[in-house]
Amino acid sequence: MKRALICGISGQDGAYLAKLLLDKDYEVWGTSRDAQMSSFRNLTKLGIRDRTKLESAALNDFRSVLQVLKKSQPDEIYNLAGQSSVGLSFEQPVETLESIAVGSLNLLEAIRFMEQPIKFYNASSSECFGDVGQNSASETTPFKPRSPYAVAKSAAFWEVANYREAYGIFACSGILFNHESPLRPERFVTQKIVTAACRIAAGQQDKLNLGNISVQRDWGWAPEFIEAMYAMLQQEQPDDYVIATGESSSLQDFVAAAFGAVGLDWQKYVISDPTLLRPTDIAFGKGNPKKALEKLGWQAQYKMRDVVRMMVAAKQKELSSDGHHS
Numbered sequence: 001m002k003r004a005l006i007c008g009i010s011g012q013d014g015a016y017l018a019k020l021l022l023d024k025d026y027e028v029w030g031t032s033r034d035a036q037m038s039s040f041r042n043l044t045k046l047g048i049r050d051r052t053k054l055e056s057a058a059l060n061d062f063r064s065v066l067q068v069l070k071k072s073q074p075d076e077i078y079n080l081a082g083q084s085s086v087g088l089s090f091e092q093p094v095e096t097l098e099s100i101a102v103g104s105l106n107l108l109e110a111i112r113f114m115e116q117p118i119k120f121y122n123a124s125s126s127e128c129f130g131d132v133g134q135n136s137a138s139e140t141t142p143f144k145p146r147s148p149y150a151v152a153k154s155a156a157f158w159e160v161a162n163y164r165e166a167y168g169i170f171a172c173s174g175i176l177f178n179h180e181s182p183l184r185p186e187r188f189v190t191q192k193i194v195t196a197a198c199r200i201a202a203g204q205q206d207k208l209n210l211g212n213i214s215v216q217r218d219w220g221w222a223p224e225f226i227e228a229m230y231a232m233l234q235q236e237q238p239d240d241y242v243i244a245t246g247e248s249s250s251l252q253d254f255v256a257a258a259f260g261a262v263g264l265d266w267q268k269y270v271i272s273d274p275t276l277l278r279p280t281d282i283a284f285g286k287g288n289p290k291k292a293l294e295k296l297g298w299q300a301q302y303k304m305r306d307v308v309r310m311m312v313a314a315k316q317k318e319l320s321s322d323g324h325h326s
């Protein structure tokens with residue numbers, strides 16, 4: 001039986017990845033900063049909490065990292081831990097840099113101390129590209145990070161590449177574009193919009209405040225993006241891959257689709273709120289997933305409108321079952 005360690009198992013991607021690996025008969029270990037305090041709601045929602053082995057680990061603390069590796073003895077490590085909000089990274093730049101860049105470095109160093117070879121997946125981000133005009137970004141597009149989060153993710157990307165070349169570690173970075181699901185917290189704009197649209201339709205909310213809705217993003221479906229992470233570690237050679245749908249839509253189109261799905265005209269409810277603007281933002285995001293298709297056989301099946309439809313359906317179900325309970 002293969003053993004996998006998922007750092008950051010309590011987040012959206014960690015939970016879906018745990019499910020995928022359990023379905024493939026892996027023994028799944030997961031870390032969270034404080035496993036005693038974390039509710040692991042996402043694992044509970046997917047019905048897999050009892051099937052995972054959960055440990056505390058602070059990735060910025062080398063001792064903690066080495067300890068969890070020694071205990072879990074993994075064949076594969078997936079590093080999905082760290083501060084994940086671009087917006088919050090402007091408020092907490094040091095915590096963001098430490099949890100992402102120092103966290104990945106400690107994992108890579110700890111892998112060198114282990115006797116058995118360990119394959120390593122690192123969650124990189126399309127944020128590293130910064131603004132690319134109207135072009136789609138591929139693995140050869142230079143990084144021009146525009147937020148503390150993107151700076152940290154860029155550092156971690158180069159750590160992975162360096163440890164792969166310098167020490168022959170099987171280490172890969174997945175440069176993922178936005179990927180959404182019902183497990184997304186409302187801190188991220190898609191869930192904020194979907195929740196607001198459903199609540200307004202149910203008479204539980206009046207308005208929705210948003211920042212810049214002219215931004216364009218390449219939005220995909222998280223459960224299928226996770227499959228690409230797994231596929232990267234099953235290749236003969238370690239490498240880095242862009243994972244995206246290859247299509248870009250404006251946030252305004254996302255808003256219109258979400259409100260349209262519940263029979264509302266978004267223009268009556270959305271308020272433009274300058275306090276929600278970021279000091280620097282990315283105007284346009286689109287990935288070129290050609291290499292992933294050619295090498296991994298991976299291709300996104302779901303596009304922005306599918307994502308909206310599935311997130312709205314999940315939220316409506318949740319709100320109506322909340323109503324039945326009260």
Ligand SMILES: Nc1nc2c(ncn2[C@@H]2O[C@H](COP(=O)(O)OP(=O)(O)O[C@H]3O[C@H](CO)[C@@H](O)[C@H](O)[C@@H]3O)[C@@H](O)[C@H]2O)c(=O)[nH]1
Binds near residue numbers: 176187209210
């Ligand atoms: N969160 C948020 N974003 C808003 C809002 N109004 C407008 N936006 C805009 O909506 C866009 C998307 O914001 P987020 O959903 O917070 O995601 P992100 O910054 O694109 O980052 C996500 O995707 C990256 C790429 O996969 C990930 O690396 C990152 O962790 C995160 O998941 C940004 O341009 C943001 O300025 C708002 O009220 N809230």
